Amino acid sequence: MPLEDGDLMVSLYILLKYFEEKSQFNLDVMDKFWLSDPQEHDFPAAADYLSLHLSETEAADIVEKLKAGKTIIKKAKDILRASELPLLDKDNIHVRENLKKAKKGGKMSPVLLVRHNSKLIVADGYHRLCAIYYLSEDEDIPCRLV
Numbered sequence: 001m002p003l004e005d006g007d008l009m010v011s012l013y014i015l016l017k018y019f020e021e022k023s024q025f026n027l028d029v030m031d032k033f034w035l036s037d038p039q040e041h042d043f044p045a046a047a048d049y050l051s052l053h054l055s056e057t058e059a060a061d062i063v064e065k066l067k068a069g070k071t072i073i074k075k076a077k078d079i080l081r082a083s084e085l086p087l088l089d090k091d092n093i094h095v096r097e098n099l100k101k102a103k104k105g106g107k108m109s110p111v112l113l114v115r116h117n118s119k120l121i122v123a124d125g126y127h128r129l130c131a132i133y134y135l136s137e138d139e140d141i142p143c144r145l146v
Contacts, residue, residue: 033102033132034142036071038109038124043067046112046123053121062146066112066123069144077137079111079129082120088130098131110142 043063050059080087088095098108111125122129125143132139 033106033108033139035107035109036142038066038112038144042109042112042124050114050121050123053116062114062123065146066114066144069146071110071142071144073140074113074143074145075137076129076133076139076141079113079120079122079141079143080133080137083113083122084119085122085126087133088127090134092127092130094127095130095134098128099134102131102135110144113143113145115145 043066046066047059047063050062053059054062090096090099100106101108108128108131109125111129112123114121114123129141132141
C-alpha cells in the first residue's frame with residue numbers, strides 16, 4: 001500500500017531526526033570516556049592556542065562559536081590525519097595521564113576543532129586525542145567543530 005504525502009513526510013522527518021542525533025551525539029561513546037560538554041577551562045585554553053594562529057579578535061570569535069556549537073562524533077584516526085599533527089609518544093606526561101584516566105573510567109572533555117584555510121586546528125584536546133588513539137585509532141571522539 002503506497003504512503004500518502006503526509007505519511008511520507010512524517011517518515012522522512014523521523015529518519016532525519018534519527019540520523020541527525022546519531023551524527024551529533026552517541027551516548028555509548030559519551031558514557032565510555034567523555035564528558036557530554038567541554039569544561040569551562042577548555043575554552044580559554046583554546047583561545048590561547050588559536051591566538052598563535054589568528055588575531056585575538058578572530059580567536060575570541062571562534063571560541064564563542066565553539067561554546068555554542070553542537071558536539072559531534074569523529075574517529076580518532078581521522079582527526080589526527082586531518083590535523084596533520086604527529087601522534088605524541090605514550091610517555092608524554094599528559095598523554096600518559098589521560099590514558100590512566102580513561103582506563104580508570106575517568107571522563108575527559110570533548111576535543112575542540114577549528115577548520116581554517118583548509119586546515120584542521122586542534123584548538124584544545126591534542127593530548128586527549130593522542131591518548132584515545134593509543135586505546136584504538138578507531139575510537140569515536142566527541143568534538144566541537146567550527
